[in-house]
Amino acid sequence: MATHSTFKSLRLDGVGRDFGTMNALKDLSLEIKRGEFIALLGPSGCGKSTALNCIAGLLPTTRGSIFLDDRRIDTLPTEDRGFGMVFQSYALFPHMTVRANIGFGLKMQGVPKTEAEPRIDRAIKTVRLESQAHKLPGQLSGGQQQRVAIARAIAVDPPLVLMDEPLSNLDAKLRLEMRQEIRRIHQSLGCITIYVTHDQDEALSLADRIVVLRDGMIRQVGTPEDLYARPAHLDVAEFMGFRNRITGRVLSRDGTSVQLSVGGTTMDGVLQETAPGDTAVAAIRPDDMVPVASDAHGIDATVEAIEYRGRDFFGQARSSTGDELFFRSETRVVPGETLRLGAEPARVLVYAGE
Amino acid sequence: MSTAVLDTPSAAPATPATMRSVGSRLWIIAVWTTMIFFIVNLFGIIAAVVTSSFATRWLRSWLPQGWTTKWYFSAWAEFQLTEVLVVTFQIVGAVVLLSGLIGVPAAYALARREFPGKKALMLLFLLPLLVPPVTFGIPLATVLYQSGLGGTMWGVILANLVPTVPFVILVMIPFIEQIDPRVEAAARVFGAGTLRMFVHVLLPLLMPGILAALLLVLVRTIAMFELTFLTAGPTSQTLVVALYYAVFAAGVRAVQSIDAMAVVYMVTTLIWLVIALRFVNPTQMVTRAKRPSH
């Protein structure tokens, strides 16, 4: 088998996959450079796992092609691609010791024992499992099993490591810990990592670039900073934590600044799409939505619930137009109280209305 | 793409992977051909019985010379099928009822409690299903004959209960285990006594499992040959034993008449099988435990 140590990039070219008449994945095109950590992010059913399985060869593609540099790989069976994969359920071989699990890939590649042993040792060391090497997977904790799964995937020195929601079976504390581990391991390897998740925090903290998928299509590709600050679509914005959506009528427009009329009041924001219609939707994070003076620009709302969060209060309110709003407040407000809620215009993202 | 990957024809199929090689295609074809050959012959066997039962005369030819239903009337009279059927359903009914009454509470105890000796008890309930009926049937028949129950209907019922009680227990244990014990605790908190809790809370929840288990018992008891054969007397024969004696004494009666009786037996079994399959998965007929469905 050829070594992949000198490869430069992975290219997906119009990759698609149908299940019967359903398009699970439409026209996925993407170029990934060596060393990049890519997160495929989206809600369940968005096609992210389908995309991963197509790259791994576990699902045949219906359309398109996949290249590793100039070598076409989508026609190869899984076992000839030489990628590492970490499964959601870990899929450790229960009848083999940790060491045998990690060495399985090398054994299948026919790597001689004298060469395989030090590589297995290195992989075990990378995931810090030296003391567990002779146990069976069933004797390990969830976090340790996770490490074995990663070590098994990286032991063969793959050009590409695929991870399918690897942290979803761990508890919150362990998840944070493993996140750092995964980032560290990725940096020490210098391969491509493609990481599937539905958790935007995970994607934001791990990835160099995030690919947001929805209904089998790419909605946005960008750095975590890009996505966090400037979601390209309303649905991406919602996914990135812009929980407040306020529909209004466009009053005026100057460059990217827009003024919306919402009910009887006015809101200022930044336009994200080039051509808004008459109506537009403003998206605001709860943390940016705060009570403002009653003559300031904003929207009137009645407080429905309030909870104390330590440093400040987190509230839920109903606007005069009937929208449900989430906001932050530094002082205690009481349910039933009427407030004007507003936000910095730069924090109000305006998208074309539906 | 340089070379096609040639799979060795092992028993492992290709993963849902991209390409199938010639080798694995041949392998798949071989597996299906064998399977179809098996099924064709199986249906051939069943069809031969049905065809023969409607045949006027069927010798040295592919199909009978003519068709008739008269064998059913003669079989009904010759083999006294009314009596046999009545006896069969009395025995089967009693076996179903008693194995439910004895088995379900035991399954409940085993599913809900940990106690010393539980493993030994489980072994006791497993053995009658692992030891084949002929092996324990002969000593069992000896004991039943010594106690005067041999040859009677109660003897047959008791003998048939030996594998069906454990069967009900083993089918019901996983079913009871998946019911949240807090439901019962809640019922007790609201003041329901053991009996009322059982009748109003547990029984409705367990009903689907009990129904499935008892239907399987029913089908198995109709078809249970060995135990009934070893313990039945002339007046306590079930249909399958009567059929055995008829086939054994072939030559005494017309083949078509025996086949007509075989069809009656087949129809009786299949009606219940069809009903049972509405509630259970066919694999449960042999594996006894519910497995997670995919």
Added chain:
Amino acid sequence: MTGHALPLRSRLAAKGLDGVTLMAVPAAIFLIALFIYPFGYGLWLSFKPKDGGWFLANYVKFFSDPFLYDTIYTTLALAFPVTIVNLLFAVPVAFRVRLMKHQRLLTTILVLPITLGTVLVAEGMLNYFGPQGWFIRTLVSTGLFSPGQIKLVNNYWGVFISLVITGFPFTFLLTLSYVSGIDPALEQAAATLGARSAARFRHIFLPLLMPGLAITFCLSFVQAYSVLPSAVLLGAPAGPTRVISIAAYQAAFEQYDRPMASAIAMIMGFVQFAVVVAALSLRNLFYRGPAAGAKG
């Protein structure tokens, strides 16, 4: 918690013995009375020969009379090949069927011969595989065989085929349930690590399946070993297919020699037990644990 301060009832309840546990008592009594006791009684009876004499006289008689001891060989010569044939077919078919979406139709068809039972299959086979039956007719019409050249009933092969027809579905359904108990992600993981289908079978499936196959082997063997009706109806019960259960039946119901019948039943049980123990101790050489991937 101090023991003596609590009433007996609470102490028993703490060990798991309370009203609920008592619900298992009727079933336990029933099986002790009708399963354990008859076995014990049969064993005792087998040491009390009908015509008096030494307590092992029945066993000596069995092992000195070829008409009796040959039945062990006859039975094994049927049960072993049948079980192995059934397993050899069941494993690959189960591996294909596990990938099927509509398994239910196939499993329903296969449950038919199990449900209908050996007696009906025997009667059907007498018609279908008989000298004038459809099967032989088809073979003759291919021109490869002449009439009377092959005989498939009233001999060894009749019993063999009938044991395959009722035994294969049983073996297959058991195997299928073991095969589908293996997490498909394990195979996918092995594939991503470069294992081809043969290697996946050898390194992943076979070791995980071995314990299940050992149990399947035992259950299928024990069924084939205790064949009675088809050996009588489809075989040559006086000669080549005089299996051990026929010998036991004849001793009990034709010669009315119950001690001898019990002795034969005990020998039969012992041979089965020996085979099962051998198969299960082979199983211990393999990994035994959940085959659903290592979780928790």
